[in-house]
Amino acid sequence: MAEKLPEWIVCQIGAREHYGIARALRRAGCLSGVLTDFWLPPGSMVGSMPGAARLRDRYHRDLDASKVYAPNLRMLGFEGVLRIRSLSGWDGIIKRNHLFQQEALKRLRKWRAPMSGGQTPTLFSYSYAALELFREVKDWGWRTVLGQIDPGPGEDAIVQNLRAAHPEWAEGIEHSPPESYWQDWREECGLADRIMVNSEWSRKLLVAEGIDREKLEVLPLAYDVGRASNCGSHPTFQKKSQLRVLFLGQAIVRKGIQDLVAAARLLTEAPIQIDIVGPHGVLPSGLPSNLVFHGAVPRSEAAQWYQQSDLFVLPTHSDGFALTQLEAMAQGVPVIATPCCGDVVVEGVNGWVVPAGNAQVLAERLRQIAQSPDMLESMRKAAMATAEGFGLERVAQALTQVGTEVVI
Structure with missing residues (x-):
């Protein structure tokens, strides 16, 4: 029997915003699925494995009642290979993003089914790990919402200038991605029905890069004061x-x-x-x-x-x-x-x-x-x-509004 298709599915690597988007949608009653790289509820076998201490924050009790899938062992094995081969920096990031999307697509195909009432589902995914997902679900007729995590290549240009001006800090942990990274990002933006940015500053830099202003919505991050x-x-x-x-x-x-x-x-x-x-x-x-x-x-x-x-x-x-x-x-x-x-x-x-x-x-x-x-x-x-004043309720309201406005 096919699993019921959720109104919104959230895909994300890591616990970004403490799973704020997924939690906001759950509170609004329109979340039925989360796909992430690691999900370690209390008592998880993976959480007790050597070297997994840094992953134990990959859980939030607000999502206990929601459908959450994570290929824990597959991703843990990948991280082990990265360490053995001493792969780091952008090479490792790009490979991780690709693997996660491949694993997420396997699950999305299982979740794909007609929605009750004929509603069109919406897939939310964060930038730089959405391209392969968007390519496929657009063929299914799904809506796509991109969560832009940063101000894009305009920010990278700022960083390059700063590193040149301050070489004493240039050997740190901050490096520019390859050009193919930005090419893929531009395709992501083209496939997105809406792009959520977290500040006017981000919107300004994205517009300067030629991103369609009509797609951009400013949605500040949420913080649960509790x-x-x-x-x-x-x-x-x-x-x-x-x-x-x-x-x-x-x-x-x-x-x-x-x-x-x-x-x-x-x-x-x-x-x-x-x-x-x-x-x-x-x-x-x-x-x-x-x-x-x-x-x-x-x-x-x-x-x-x-x-x-x-x-x-x-x-x-x-x-x-x-x-x-x-x-x-x-x-x-x-x-x-x-x-x-x-x-x-x-x-x-x-x-x-x-x-x-x-x-x-x-x-x-x-x-x-x-x-x-x-x-x-x-x-x-x-x-x-x-x-x-920056609670999840405001995020939920904005997202559900976006969901009703997007027209395929």
Whole structure:
């Protein structure tokens, strides 16, 4: 007996947005299937295998009642082969994307069946791992929605320029994909009925690349405030204390690590410590002492870093959204960001906006905050209120609206 075709099927590699799209659709009552690379419910055999610790976050209890399929063993074997053959970087990413799509198509073919009421199903898949899926399901008459995870080749051009300008960071973990990667992406965009971007910044860069403006819809990322523990429980910062500033993410030029280092050099006499939490390449020599690099941490430990910080800083040159803004605000931590990401920060209300690439302005803002701690205290409640406004319900409403508007 054929399995009942869902109204929406979500395909995704990894736990992006904590499965936010799938969870929003489930709440709206129109999700019946999720295809992902790893899914490890409590007690999963794969989760107990050696080397699988980093995969144990690949589960969300909100989807317990939904149909979720993941080729765990097939993908785990692939990851093992990558490690044995020392394949990394874009070669490994492209091969992973291809394998996942092949495995997802096998399952989609089993799920394919007429829908009750004659409704046309919608397949949602994230960029760079959607082309093979879209090619096939378009032949079935399905709707296709592409979740664009970043600002595309325009962002890559920004990164190339930054790496050339800051060679001390150029040997890190940030490299450009081959041209074939962008060619496939353009075909994905052509096959998509709608393309969901997470910010006006992303839409601007995609339009500049010639992507059809009529296809683009801005859908900010969602954050479930209920996930944040001990919101706003960190000690009150006082002028006589040391200001704890947090940067959480990859320490790369796109995220503005070079600007944060330059700002830190201007603040060596100020009572400020900047904690860099996230993966990084070989660090340049001569870094200022008020910067501390802690390396990567599991997602489950991120909340602890927010809770012990007074301020979150994101000097990014380009981000599709930057969910860390909401993660910080959910903990009552105001944010310094740039205009090159999701529109979360309201100047002087829940944080500050500084120009990308301007270390002098960033340093001056940090100095002002250290000298006037009451600026932070008045923003904590506003920050938490901002995070509460980015819930899954808004995402569900936007997606279901898109589903009714798309015409094949």
